[in-house]
Amino acid sequence: MHPPGKPPADFPGTQTQKTMLDEEDIKTRLLGLEPGEFHFPALYGEGWNRLYIGDKVKIGREFLNAVRKGKFPEVEDTGRKKGGGRVYLKRG
Template identity: 50%
Template sequence: MRADREDMIRDALAALPEGEFHLPDALGAAWDTLWIGEKVGLGNDFLKAVRAGRFAGIEDTGRKDHGLHLYVKRST
């Protein structure tokens, strides 16, 4: 994952309340500026990073909702 994309995600996650979320919802308008290939790549990179524990307090629920991975933010 590119450093600028990781920073964008970290900023979005910091502002996010605890609970379940989809990556596009967390990123808001920034998600809409990405090309489809970037969205797919970023989604895959984020999933791998979450599973590797690179985002403290963020977990993969192992479920999908409306075709999107569902994550949960917990207090750290």
């Protein structure tokens, strides 16, 4: 039994938010990416199309936030969208 007014620990939304973005994997993939503009799905790889749309949105948002926080210093958010997705720039 849980305390009144407090949801049980397994209640949706009460768990600690886990990240879906594997930053180490992304860093490795960035090493093989030529400098220039790119969309995140191209960097993510072929598994992108097997993800549920909600997972794509979440992972894409996590990547954008990581870029903005400087976790991938060679990548910048151009602030543009093209071809259905955000455009990033890898500096060389």
